Amino acid sequence: MTTILYVITGFLLLLSYVKDKKNTKTALKKAWKAFENILPEFMTVLIFAGxxxxxxxxxxxxxxxxxxxxFFGTxxxxxxxxxxxxxxxxxxxxxxxxxxxGAGYMQIGAFISTLMMVGVITIIVEIRYFGKKVTFLRNGLAFLLSFLIAFILGGVMKL
Structure with missing residues (x-):
């Protein structure tokens, strides 16, 4: 499947290059710059994970x-x-x-969903823009919803 996506991407890039060389080169330069900006962060997490x-x-x-x-792991x-x-x-x-x-699907589902939806570290900024009530309500509901997502994911992956 990954190979198919690479082939499609390569074909579309080639098609873009044929259609408009200047814009394609500009887009590739911007993509490379974004990659360079992300790389230190990415390497740090990869080293930490390793x-x-x-x-x-x-x-x-x-x-x-x-x-x-x-439930404890979740x-x-x-x-x-x-x-x-x-x-x-x-x-x-x-x-x-x-x-x-060896991690479980339900546990990883809880990790990913809270990681994406709950912002304990960014809570101060969120309070500044949305107020305390909305911030705590949003984060609390997102935290609870993460468990629902985890349980659904755990059940689906057992099928």
Missing amino acids: ILLGILSPETISRYIGESSG LLTALIGAITLIPGFIAFPMAALLLKE
């Missing part, structure tokens, strides 16, 4: 956030996701690594 996976054995990961960890990953500020393009590959090392 060290973490080197320290924690698959058995430890499975015990604390594996399928058998149940709560743990939801809390970690809520207080962590990691962009999605880094979080998803890290989640895949954790799944490969």
Whole structure:
């Protein structure tokens, strides 16, 4: 599947280049600049994830956030996701690594959904723009919704 996406992307890039060389070159330069800006952040998280996976054995990961960890593992990953500020393009590959090392789908679902929807670290900025009531309501509902998402994901992946 990945190869098919690369072939389609290459074909579309070639088509774009044939249609408008200048705009395609400009777009590729902007994309490269964005990649350069993201790279230090991405490498830091990859190094952190590598060290973490080197320290924690698959058995430890499975015990604390594996399928058998149940609600405790789901709560743990939801809390970690809520207080962590990691962009999605880094979080998803890290989640895949954790799944490969023994984490459960429900637990990773809680981690990813709280990571994307709950903003404990950004709460001060959010309060400034939306007020305390809206901020706490939004974050609280997002945290609760993350559990629903996790349970649905855990159930679907068992099918």
